[in-house]
Amino acid sequence: MNPADYVTLPIFAETGYVILDAYDQAADPREWEDITYVDWKSSGDTRFAPLASAYGDLECNGFWNHTPAKTDKDGVWVEENVAVAPRLVARAQEPGANIGRCRVIELQPNTYGEALYNLHRDDNNRLNPEGTGWIVRAVFNLTDDPDTFMVLREDRDDPTTETRIPLPAGTQAIIDTQRLWHAVWHPGPEPRYCLITSWESGPELDAYITAKHGVDRVDPVAVDPALLAEGEEVARAKREARAAALAARGADPTFGDGSLSAGPAMEVYSEA
Numbered sequence: 001m002n003p004a005d006y007v008t009l010p011i012f013a014e015t016g017y018v019i020l021d022a023y024d025q026a027a028d029p030r031e032w033e034d035i036t037y038v039d040w041k042s043s044g045d046t047r048f049a050p051l052a053s054a055y056g057d058l059e060c061n062g063f064w065n066h067t068p069a070k071t072d073k074d075g076v077w078v079e080e081n082v083a084v085a086p087r088l089v090a091r092a093q094e095p096g097a098n099i100g101r102c103r104v105i106e107l108q109p110n111t112y113g114e115a116l117y118n119l120h121r122d123d124n125n126r127l128n129p130e131g132t133g134w135i136v137r138a139v140f141n142l143t144d145d146p147d148t149f150m151v152l153r154e155d156r157d158d159p160t161t162e163t164r165i166p167l168p169a170g171t172q173a174i175i176d177t178q179r180l181w182h183a184v185w186h187p188g189p190e191p192r193y194c195l196i197t198s199w200e201s202g203p204e205l206d207a208y209i210t211a212k213h214g215v216d217r218v219d220p221v222a223v224d225p226a227l228l229a230e231g232e233e234v235a236r237a238k239r240e241a242r243a244a245a246l247a248a249r250g251a252d253p254t255f256g257d258g259s260l261s262a263g264p265a266m267e268v269y270s271e272a
């Protein structure tokens with residue numbers, strides 16, 4: 001699968017992400033407190049509340065895992081959540097781009113090392129027909145988490161490729177999450193909530209990014225080097241432990257290209 005076979009937007013070419021004007025989140029009701037979340041993985045670190053799912057059910061599986069399977073487009077609104085979250089839906093619809101998965105994520109506090117362990121790439125463009133728009137994902141932070149960062153890496157194992165996007169309330173980013181390894185480092189203490197929407201690249205999204213003054217850079221954020229080194233070690237140790245556990249069960253401990261598994265299955269952390 002090669003993005004060159006799809007409609008892509010030039011502003012993503014260099015860095016793989018775009019930051020839009022900040023949104024006045026404080027002016028909106030806290031709709032994410034009224035919608036219904038579903039348990040999607042057992043550890044309890046994350047929950048999701050679908051606004052649009054593959055066929056309108058209150059579930060968060062990848063569209064390609066349904067019967068019939070579909071690519072991450074033409075999401076069907078989940079009535080019971082849409083009814084109590086009109087502002088969130090309106091924000092997802094504002095560009096006029098095709099919408100696939102649209103959901104709110106609830107993320108419990110974690111450490112930098114755990115975030116690095118959770119680094120993954122999304123499978124947004126599975127089954128996406130060549131010649132159509134490449135799927136990218138909007139990340140709109142809802143709660144005010146000024147000490148929280150979206151961690152992006154071009155190369156999962158190369159810290160020098162890391163970008164940290166701060167996530168105060170109203171942060172609006174659009175990320176090629178199939179290209180960039182990503183996860184969120186959320187110190188807490190309260191859960192973080194974020195609206196995530198799959199959008200199809202095309203003229204509608206292009207015009208929206210222009211109107212919101214999208215830029216493909218953030219100012220570098222300095223973090224204590226000792227903390228960064230500790231995080232690398234924590235993530236490495238967790239990956240090794242997981243690989244050993246898989247090997248003991250006779251499972252293949254490699255992950256596609258032969259690297260150690262990123263951790264739990266891709267879709268488990270597909271939101272971050």
Ligand SMILES: [Fe+2]
Pocket residue numbers: 120121122177182269270271272
């Ligand atoms: Fe993801």
